[in-house]
Amino acid sequence: MADSNKLTKLIHTTFNIYGLKITRKLSVVVAKHLQNNTDLNPEIWLTKIIEQILGQNLPGANVDLDNIKLALKECFKPESTLKETESVLNVIDIFTVPKVVYDTNKKKYTIQRMDNNLFSEAVDKSFVFKERLDLLWYRTQRHASFAPAKFGKTESNKLQLVPIEFLLSQAKTKDVCIMGLLSQITEGQYYLEDYTGSIKIDLKDAFFSSSLIMEGSIVLAKGRYVEGILQVDNIDFPPPDSVENSRVNFGDSNTFGGSHPTSLKLSEKLKAYEEANKDNFIIVISEFWVDSEIVLSKFKVLLSGFSESPPTAIVLCGHFLSFSMTVTSVKKLKEGFKRLAAIIAEFPVIQKNTSLILVPGPYDLSAPNILPRAPLPKYVLEDLLKILPNTYLATNPCRLQYCTKEIVIFRENMLSKLCRNTLHYPKKEEDEASENRGEKIYEAFAKSIIRQSHLTPLLFSMIPVYWKHDQALHLYPTPDLIIVADDFQPYATSYANCKVINPGPFSKSNFAFKCYNPADNIVEDCEIPADDG
Known part of the structure; x- marks a missing residue:
């Protein structure tokens, strides 16, 4: 009895040392x-x-019985066994991802959990662009070009970012640097807005450092304030944050989404699994028309090529019909997915080992054309779900976690929308060997969405978004891979250590698709030869 009391006291004391509060009753449970x-x-x-309990990210210091049970269960698992929430492949519902906001009182980024309610209050609309601006403002303040000089040192090349109210007071009129939302408050006249005010800008002599600057973007403008107008000399996007740097602000917190309480990027077990399975890969196909004979036959050729070494997952993006929605669409979808199920059933190894992820397109049978979009309805996929139960009906956009890699998948013709609304186009491409050749349009697109930390840096009039779920389109912290399935030609590029790819429309680009190897973080261009199938 004395030993039992001594152990119970030790448990209670040790928990207190780690800042945790445990009742005597629970101390007895652990002691037994x-x-x-x-x-x-x-x-x-x-x-x-205690380490397992701390890893559960408790809301407070109090420990309950469920925390103890989960910790004991995880402690006595074999070292190589994954935790219950550490799944190798995790398809995340975009409506459940947390919101990253900057808390001005705490002077740090915080994470807020969201509900699935689509109905917003009017005030939610005003918060959308304020939160976008806050995120980029405080991210930029930490950049080397803007961070204050170290104590005792003077650095002449440092830039000072000031709010618009600073200009309106006319405390400084030369070499000012402003960040704000680019908008047209009056037709034909551009303004910069932040939460302290708005100011008219003149872009006539401005140098555009970034290529796809659009109305609705958050931009940096440097110039001279003359007679109530900012004469812009240089306009650019906020500086980027790399995949590694953007994680520094959050420690082990799970900002990506999913059931695990901490970031799976830090999981040693998943990292070991990833390294041990270097040959695992993910296939990405866009514009997969289930009502097209040629598309299904080419897909069968693809499956036969991978029948001995099945992919971990196949991502199929819409549109899933070759024609616009009509009264026959439901019937055609059901018939098409039934035939797709029959084709997959011909390859038992793939049927058993490969997950299928379906991402709807803008005009697929699903929900209103407002982002984020709900998944495809289950009733049109009944036959496929019977044959392939490991099928995921994903939202658009959706998030995919494979071991330690964070992947964002988005089906929208965003490149053309950004080009239609840009104030400035990249220079025309010259000879590939030329050092001064212009930036490719898809490279400019990748730069735009990563530096804006947003998939759709446009006004709501150009692309509607549910006000309460704008965080679903945020790209901060920066993921490892962004898949933007677009009608544009296939491409793969990289910016700030983040890969951005487009598989291209399957039926319009020689049946092209992408293969992604997560372990080596490599994207391969693939297509099905025309003489096959």
Whole structure:
């Protein structure tokens, strides 16, 4: 009895040292568990149990019975066994992803959990662009070009970012640097807005450092304030944050979404699994028409080529019909997915080992054309779900976590929309060997969405978004891979250590698709030869 009381006291004291509060009743539960396993060193295992509890990201210091049970369960698993929430492949509903906001009182980024309610209050609309601006403002303040000089040092090349109200007071009129939302408050006249005011700008002599600057973008403008107008000399996007740097602000917090309480990018077990399965890959196809004979036959050729080494997942993006929605669309979809199920059933290894992820297009049978979009309805996929139960009906956009890699998948013709609304186009491409050749349009697109940390940096009039779920389109922290399935030609590029790819429309680009190897972070261009199938 004396040993039991001594162990209970040790448990209570150790929890207090780690800032956790445990009741005597729960201390007795842990003590009995340790006493029943006499081969365990109580102090070592007590530390392991506490580490597991700390990894659950408790809302407060109090520990309950469920926390204890989960910690004990995880502690006594074999080292190589993944935790229950550490799945190798995780398809995340975009409506459940947390919101990253900057808390001006705490002076740090915080994470807010969201509900699935689509109905917004009027005030939610005003918060959308304020939160976009806050995110980029404080991210930029930490950049080397804007961060304050170290104590005792003077750095003449540092830039000072000031709010618009600073200009309106006319405290400084030369070499000013402003960040704000680019908009037309009056037709034909551009303004910059932040939460302190708005100011008219003159872009006549401005140098555009970035290519696809659009109304609705958050931009940096440098110039001279003359007679109530900012004469812009240089206009650019906020500087980017790399995949590695953007994670620094959040520690082990899960900002990407999913059920795991901490970021899976930090999971040693998933990293080991990823390294041990270097040959695993993911196939991405866009514009997969299930009512097209040639598309289904070419897909069968693709499956036969991978029948001995099945992919981990196949991502199929809409549109899933070759024609616009009509009264026959439901029937055609059901018939098409039934035939797709029959084709997959011919390859048992793929049927057993490969997950199928379906991402709807803008005009697929699903929901209003407002982002984010709901998944395809289950009733048109009944036959496919019977044959391939590991099918995921994903939202658009959706997030995919494979081991430690974070992937964003988006089906929308965004490049053409950004080009139609841009104030400035890239220079025309010259000879590939020329050092001064212009930027490719898809490189400019990748730069735009990564530096804006947003998939759709446009006004709501150009692309509608549910006000309460704008965070579903955020790209901060920066993911490892962004798949933007577009009608544009296939491409793969990289910016700020983030890969951006477009598989291209399957039926219009020689049946092209992409293969992504997560372990080596490599994207391969693939297509099905015309003489096959």
